[in-house]
Amino acid sequence: MIAMAIFLLLAWTALSQNARQPxxxxxxxxxxxxxxxxxxxxxxxxxLAISL
Amino acid sequence: xxxxLQHAVVFGLxxxxxxxxGVLCGGFYVQFAQGEFPCPLCILERMAMILAMVxxxxxxxxxxxxxxxxxxxxxxxxxxxxxxxxxxxxxSARHVLLHIAPGDPGYGTPLFGLHLYTWALLVFVTLLAVSxxxxxxxxxxxxxxxxxxxxxxxxxxxxxxxxxxxxxVAVFFETGFSLFLSDTPTGYRLLE
Numbered sequence: 535m536i537a538m539a540i541f542l543l544l545a546w547t548a549l550s551q552n553a554r555q556p557x558x559x560x561x562x563x564x565x566x567x568x569x570x571x572x573x574x575x576x577x578x579x580x581x582l583a584i585s586l
Numbered sequence: 587x588x589x590x591l592q593h594a595v596v597f598g599l600x601x602x603x604x605x606x607x608g609v610l611c612g613g614f615y616v617q618f619a620q621g622e623f624p625c626p627l628c629i630l631e632r633m634a635m636i637l638a639m640v641x642x643x644x645x646x647x648x649x650x651x652x653x654x655x656x657x658x659x660x661x662x663x664x665x666x667x668x669x670x671x672x673x674x675x676x677x678s679a680r681h682v683l684l685h686i687a688p689g690d691p692g693y694g695t696p697l698f699g700l701h702l703y704t705w706a707l708l709v710f711v712t713l714l715a716v717s718x719x720x721x722x723x724x725x726x727x728x729x730x731x732x733x734x735x736x737x738x739x740x741x742x743x744x745x746x747x748x749x750x751x752x753x754x755v756a757v758f759f760e761t762g763f764s765l766f767l768s769d770t771p772t773g774y775r776l777l778e
Binding site for chain 2: 537538541545550
């Protein structure tokens with residue numbers, strides 16, 4: 535839930551700033567991408583640990 | 587880009603957001619009507635769909651405000667969609683590969699013969715293909731956002747917002763206050 539809330543906050547900031555402040559929007563969008571990728575690699579490493 | 591083509595593309599943009607939000611609703615149907623619990627990768631696929639829609643919904647909001655969409659904003663938004671879809675593609679491809687071994691029943695009940703993560707993979711591939719086609723027609727001028735779209739735009743943004751919030755609530759019930767979800771969830775932690 536905490537991760538989802540942080541992700542949604544970042545994504546919402548990227549969305550709302552898209553037209554007016556493109557650089558800030560892209561920074562927040564990049565952080566949203568990083569949040570998803572971090573969660574993905576966290577779960578993937580768990581799977582790897584189990585399979586090993 | 588010709589005016590009729592601009593209208594068609596803007597209408598298609600709305601349709602795309604509605605379809606992706608509909609797919610998220612399909613996930614809800616499987617979760618609540620069929621009583622299945624989404625795994626962490628399923629939730630990440632939903633998050634990637636939301637991420638991919640950040641750009642297009644931003645375009646719709648800007649169109650509502652300004653009546654036209656600048657080329658830079660237009661290109662940036664499609665770039666966001668491509669990045670979000672690419673992340674979703676990687677996640678769903680891994681999900682498919684986890685269950686690709688012969689004899690593996692897969693996770694959850696198939697829908698029209700395919701599991702939800704396979705459908706997610708197809709959605710992300712389609713989004714990438716659509717982005718490529720739309721960017722082929724991108725020109726230097728601003729895209730006209732017709733006043734006729736205003737009511738539709740508001741409805742689409744509200745629909746998307748409601749489904750995103752519903753996703754957040756559903757994830758909250760499933761994970762409770764912990765940071766991570768177990769690999770094969772069997773209940774709603776918040777209610778346990």
